[in-house]
Amino acid sequence: MALDRKDLAILAELTTNARASHTELANKVGLSSTALARRQKALEDDGYIQDYQATLDLAQFGLTTTVLVRIALESQSDEALKAFEAEVVKCPSVVRCFLMSGTDDYILIVLARDIQDFERIHRMELSRLPRVARVQSSFALREVVNRAVPNVVFGEAKR
Amino acid sequence: MALDRKDLAILAELTTNARASHTELANKVGLSSTALARRQKALEDDGYIQDYQATLDLAQFGLTTTVLVRIALESQSDEALKAFEAEVVKCPSVVRCFLMSGTDDYILIVLARDIQDFERIHRMELSRLPRVARVQSSFALREVVNRAVPNVVFGEAKR
DNA sequence: CAGGGATGCGCGTCGGTGTGCCCAAGGAAA
């Protein structure tokens, strides 16, 4: 299935106003509400739209510090990876975790209130992860770009 | 303003079903629809909820490859940082960009269709960024954790 | 005991949503 520029406009708008009504969206895209409803339902049924979620302002919760954590394991055996991953998913301060190629085995993105809070997270969450050989943390001083969807998705219009 | 466990339950539910109606949410949280409407509006007005956005399945768009890119600049002067950041925000394949402490100046998260596509991105987007001294790319083999909101937010109930 | 804050119920209004039908455009086949 190919998406035309109106589909992309719908997606672009929904990634900002997920609660927009059919008529509201229709006006912005340049369609009637019924045509838009059909397209939106198709986008959902075809899996382009996964779900609709509220975005929280993490700064309101005091989570202003982002830390990138590089982790190397003692062993790259399947058992070690499984054991590590089974625990890392439980860490409440971890928002992302990638299994990486290269020298580092895993890279985590951790959210903390401040540096002292990260010390606590390091002690209570990260240092308790199994099979870890080395942990290296880098603090993000500022977030320059933060997009849920790359702009490249909306750039191409086909029909 | 302090949030009680019902507020957290509302937020937890809205981060999954942003389009849920008041009555629907009220049933899940254990409130009447009117009480829930008041709380939800308060959460919005107080800035806890930033906005509501549709989540796209990036795999449906062919974006299955995540790359972490470490970039060091020729100079850490304010002018060099400004010049770099002004251009990196235009890169359509970049979803995140952090100014970092430590040896690396910036860390980017880039989404590509595949490794060949990343070669194109490297050539067309990354290598054209100004003041770059060194670019180092690491491919993510798998994504173990991907959360928009850390679980630590929902963990604390106060009232 | 009094008062403020939050809740729940009921109501009316409003708007969204879904359906049926018709129309226009484009492509294919005769």
Add this chain to the structure above:
DNA sequence: TTTCCTTGGGCACACCGACGCGCATCCCTG
């Protein structure tokens, strides 16, 4: 070229549900 068929769009309508309000109640606190 004509005709048929398919695809997508728009209009109108009716139904259902959401939403917001007012008021009584409850709890907690001072």
